Amino acid sequence: MKILKKLAFFMLLGTTMLFAKPTIYILATGGTIAGAGESALSGSYTSGTVTVDKLIAAVPQINEIATIKGEQISNIGSQEMNNEVWLKLANRVNELLSDKSVDGIVITHGTDTMEESAYFLNLVTKSKKPVVFVGAMRSGTSMSADGPLNIYNAVNVAMDKNSVGKGVLVVMNDKIHAAREVTKTNTTAVDTFKSVNTGNIGTVNYGIVNYYLAPVKKHTVNSEFSVKGLESLPRVDIVYGHTEDTPDFVETAVKNGAKGIVLAGMGNGNPYPSVEKALAEAVKQGVVVVRGSRVGSGSTSVGAEVDDAKYGFLTADNLNVQKARVLLMVALTKTSDKDKIQKYFKEY
């Protein structure tokens, strides 16, 4: 009798473990995915009007595969994203992931700055568990809204064992991207997100997840960056280079207390001559200057046409300028040593 009882107990335990649903938190920040417009054919809508509960209710299928819990972090268009929300989000992500009962996190976010937030989290998340950003190019009230399937796919990616240890991910339009690599390439198209230098690392088709590549740069648990105890982030400005340029924006950035400047240089990170002079002067005043490119792909080479050693400029590797800004902000929380920061640009 005793043996039978024991057997029944272990069978029940086994069945529970086998069919136990993973717990996935959905942290909502706003964006088109939470947007509503006046008609199914209207391109005009307001971002960040739908709450996390409604977002979850719009995709009931996710409750069949996971125990879903929702939290509202902010409800803004992602062009309004700021350091305060980033720090709140990063701290909450770390807190949730340190809880054994949480298996993964999906973050709903506007697409305009999703790549920046995802890369920031990629640098400061202290867990191997999946963190997946997702958004939509069409609001929930639009014809052929892409949000619901994107959310369903994102939850599946967050639950998938193969997503563990891959750093922060972005799921859009059936593709899985590494946070470091992905960028928004088209203002309105549904297939706007591309990993221009490397390609997407996987696909997700109606919830079926497949990986083909893995990120090799440092991230999450291997990252030496942390938001613990941080209440602010240093100011880093981006200056966009062009023909007949002026040094005005560089000078203004320095005057207004920028600790770092990222140049969106022409071609291989080239500044206009007067801008080069102003940047060299900024370095003398203790500002860290990183040369990136406005081109959108490829890396900025050290000393190709600019004498980086002479001026004390750093280069952004193949990070686009908005991501170079994120890395420089985070790096400056630890050091202003130029050699160390240049090393970070190789490693992250």
Ligand code: GLU
């Ligand atoms: N500006 C909005 C945002 O980034 C719209 C972009 C979107 O979510 O698709 O939040």
